[in-house]
Amino acid sequence: MNDRRNEQPLLAKKVWKLGDNINTDLMLPGPYLYRTPEEQARAVFMNNRPGWVDAVQQGDAIVGGYNYGMGSSRPAARSLRNCGVGFLLAEALNGLFFRNSVNYGLLAFECPGVSKAFEEGDQAELSIERWEARNPRTGQTLAVTPVPDMLLSIMRGGGVLPLLEQQGLIRRKA
Amino acid sequence: MGMTMTEKILARAGKTAQVKPGDVAVVDVATAVLLDMSFLPEGWVEILKVHDPNKVAIIYDHMVPAPTIQAATCQTIGRAFAAKFGIERLHDVGAEQGIAHAVVADRGYALPGSVLVCADSHTCAGGAFNCAARGVGGPDMLYAVTTGKAWFKVGETARYDFIGKLKPGVSAKDIFLTIAGTHGAHVNQNVEYGGPGMSSLSINGRRTLATMGTELSADFVIFEPDDALVDYMRERNPGAAFELTKPDADAAYAVRRTIDLGSLEPLVALPDAVVNNSVKVSQVAGQKIDQAFIGSCANGTLDDLAVAAKVVKGRKVAKGVRLIVTPGTQATFRAALKAGYVETLLEAGAVVTPATCGACIGGHMGVLGPNEVCITASTRNFKGRMGDPSSRVFMGSPATVAASALAGTITSAAEFFQGDVS
Ligand code: SF4
Numbered sequence: 258m259n260d261r262r263n264e265q266p267l268l269a270k271k272v273w274k275l276g277d278n279i280n281t282d283l284m285l286p287g288p289y290l291y292r293t294p295e296e297q298a299r300a301v302f303m304n305n306r307p308g309w310v311d312a313v314q315q316g317d318a319i320v321g322g323y324n325y326g327m328g329s330s331r332p333a334a335r336s337l338r339n340c341g342v343g344f345l346l347a348e349a350l351n352g353l354f355f356r357n358s359v360n361y362g363l364l365a366f367e368c369p370g371v372s373k374a375f376e377e378g379d380q381a382e383l384s385i386e387r388w389e390a391r392n393p394r395t396g397q398t399l400a401v402t403p404v405p406d407m408l409l410s411i412m413r414g415g416g417v418l419p420l421l422e423q424q425g426l427i428r429r430k431a
Numbered sequence: 432m433g434m435t436m437t438e439k440i441l442a443r444a445g446k447t448a449q450v451k452p453g454d455v456a457v458v459d460v461a462t463a464v465l466l467d468m469s470f471l472p473e474g475w476v477e478i479l480k481v482h483d484p485n486k487v488a489i490i491y492d493h494m495v496p497a498p499t500i501q502a503a504t505c506q507t508i509g510r511a512f513a514a515k516f517g518i519e520r521l522h523d524v525g526a527e528q529g530i531a532h533a534v535v536a537d538r539g540y541a542l543p544g545s546v547l548v549c550a551d552s553h554t555c556a557g558g559a560f561n562c563a564a565r566g567v568g569g570p571d572m573l574y575a576v577t578t579g580k581a582w583f584k585v586g587e588t589a590r591y592d593f594i595g596k597l598k599p600g601v602s603a604k605d606i607f608l609t610i611a612g613t614h615g616a617h618v619n620q621n622v623e624y625g626g627p628g629m630s631s632l633s634i635n636g637r638r639t640l641a642t643m644g645t646e647l648s649a650d651f652v653i654f655e656p657d658d659a660l661v662d663y664m665r666e667r668n669p670g671a672a673f674e675l676t677k678p679d680a681d682a683a684y685a686v687r688r689t690i691d692l693g694s695l696e697p698l699v700a701l702p703d704a705v706v707n708n709s710v711k712v713s714q715v716a717g718q719k720i721d722q723a724f725i726g727s728c729a730n731g732t733l734d735d736l737a738v739a740a741k742v743v744k745g746r747k748v749a750k751g752v753r754l755i756v757t758p759g760t761q762a763t764f765r766a767a768l769k770a771g772y773v774e775t776l777l778e779a780g781a782v783v784t785p786a787t788c789g790a791c792i793g794g795h796m797g798v799l800g801p802n803e804v805c806i807t808a809s810t811r812n813f814k815g816r817m818g819d820p821s822s823r824v825f826m827g828s829p830a831t832v833a834a835s836a837l838a839g840t841i842t843s844a845a846e847f848f849q850g851d852v853s
Contacts, residue, residue, distance in 0.1 A: 327648050328552065
């Protein structure tokens with residue numbers, strides 16, 4: 258599972274740039290907490306980027322600033338995954354948001370310098386094999402902070418639920 | 432190399448000699464707290480095995496008493512789950528209900544030296560009790576409940592040493608607003624509090640400060656233990672075993688700062704962000720308000736209700752302003768009733784609600800309408816947090832909020848504490 262030689266980098270056709278301190282209320286507004294994951298995914302960024310959910314395409318990347326995902330433990334990472342976000346790179350990730358990213362299978366990594374290196378609309382490449390992000394427009398490459406193997410395999414395996422299911426500890430709805 | 436309190440507790444719970452920043456610690460969970468929200472029918476997966484029912488507590492708080500059919504459904508699922516696995520600590524609507532972190536405090540569930548997890552970001556509230564308590568996500572809760580374990584990526588630790596004593600009218604909330612305003616966030620760091628001035632803070636004051644650690648984006652927030660903590664634990668959770676944990680003398684800190692409590696003044700955070708956003712009360716004095724709120728897991732303690740009652744006693748809430756007060760737990764509500772605080776608040780024109788997250792989360796019992804202005808003694812003032820996205824939320828101490836409710840504009844509470852001795 259952790260053998261990553263020969264892996265192709267992930268390519269995002271479009272980068273969406275969000276700023277510093279993007280909080281979980283922006284990704285999953287309070288009034289949607291009790292809605293279905295599908296309805297929640299329709300509410301992402303409705304207060305700071307109305308219309309984003311219609312514009313985002315499968316595999317797009319989010320580039321965030323400092324303390325991305327600050328706020329509550331609500332499943333904001335699941336909403337981003339359900340919106341089709343291919344990966345997320347931020348200057349710094351909030352610890353709780355990072356946990357949820359691991360556990361819901363959203364590829365979210367820290368990449369110092371990323372908010373300067375990308376403009377909105379750029380493409381982005383991410384190589385987990387080399388722990389590197391690249392901007393094809395400028396040719397600039399940045400180091401991505403590696404995630405410990407145990408967490409990376411949960412993240413890439415789709416999160417913690419499939420794991421518990423395999424062990425017979427939970428049963429998910431069909 | 433010595434360890435911080437966080438590192439020591441995680442090492443013990445992970446049965447290893449040493450834990451250091453950068454490690455992933457896999458630890459035994461002493462207490463796993465589920466909420467009404469944990470049982471959302473859309474997100475709930477069926478648990479087939481519970482690791483240890485005695486290590487689980489279920490506390491209903493976010494939508495209580497159920498304002499919607501969906502909230503009611505969560506509660507139904509939770510009750511069935513508790514019955515199926517024999518989970519005795521079910522804090523259902525009634526005498527023992529309250530905001531989870533406040534119930535944990537009331538009942539002494541956050542055992543010093545142990546690990547506690549809950550799917551709510553303000554779980555670090557339990558750090559007031561020298562407990563490594565941490566908000567985690569829903570999947571983490573499933574993991575903890577079914578396997579008895581949790582993983583944590585260990586961060587560096589920031590240490591604050593308190594000296595001196597708060598002046599009358601200055602509260603733990605103002606300590607937080609000072610730290611958040613002066614030093615900013617502690618992203619991916621633990622925050623530890625101690626020093627010779629720490630013991631001058633009441634247990635309830637420590638709870639406010641530990642709870643607000645979430646707004647510093649801290650991982651774990653841990654207070655050093657003292658005699659007051661031991662007395663509190665013995666009274667609230669008689670017979671419970673715990674292990675007081677102090678930092679090693681040669682523990683390594685990312686940063687270490689001293690705060691002279693006696694030098695602090697009441698502050699207010701401006702709308703939309705808590706961090707790097709604090710100003711002196713005088714700088715926003717005169718700002719008109721529609722609502723004033725005192726409550727939440729951070730400021731629904733008996734100390735907070737006492738201060739609010741002291742300020743409004745014999746006076747009236749300004750015309751056109753709603754003062755909403757929400758005790759943290761029903762037990763705190765009863766204690767405030769006995770002490771006469773509730774009557775004083777009601778006579779002044781406040782609305783006292785049952786214990787719930789309610790207005791704090793913009794859920795119910797005090798939601799803000801378009802363009803309304805609120806001053807709150809709760810945890811968050813993010814855009815749209817307490818209602819309509821166009822509403823604006825200032826944050827202050829319970830004293831500042833109560834004084835503002837009387838004036839109808841943001842105002843200093845200093846006059847109500849003149850002549851008090853600290
Ligand atoms: S009172 Fe507010 S901050 Fe505390 S748990 Fe409830 S919603 Fe969260």
